[in-house]
Amino acid sequence: MNSLDAIGKMLIFFGLFIVVAGAVLMAAGKIGGLGRLPGDIFIQKGNFTFYFPVVTMIIVSVMLSLIFNIFFKR
Template identity: 55%
Template sequence: MNPLFEMGKVLIFLGIILVVVGLIFSFGAKIPFLGRLPGDIAYHRGNFHFYFPLGTSILLSVVLTLIMWLLRK
């Protein structure tokens, strides 16, 4: 195939991913489970707050891996 055609497909796919990520950032607070899954690490002490969404990251990784796998089939 033409390399420019392949590059066009990659750019369209990246654009779709950016739109989905933008929607998640815009409406993420309204998604009930996002950011409060078991495994998410939250540490609060005085004025210091540390939050690492480990469980959410793993879930998003699995979902994105499945989507990529389905798109390759």
Template identity: 50%
Template sequence: MSPLEGLGKLLLLFGVILVVIGLILIFGAKIPYIGRLPGDIYIKKDNFTFYFPLATSIIISIILTLILSLLNRR
């Protein structure tokens, strides 16, 4: 495998990842419960709002780990 072939595969992988992220951003509001799971931290005071989607981040991380591990098998 030449260095350019490896670079081409890496660029294709980044392109696929960007497409998936773009689709999530476009259709993310229509996916139920994403960003509103129990375990997501939401604090609202007078003029201050803090939101950290902890549970959502963990679920997305697990899903991406499973997908990438399946794609990485040879």
């Protein structure tokens, strides 16, 4: 296999992964609650806004870990 073939396949895979991840995030924004969970840090003072979704990141991390463990178990 040519090294350019491997790089091309890798770019296609990452491109498809980014498209799927974008679609999931767009759908998640329409599902109520995700991104505005209790425990997410939201500070607004004047024209400054800081948002850090701690609990949302933990939930997404656990879900992705479960999915990857199910599909990529060896």
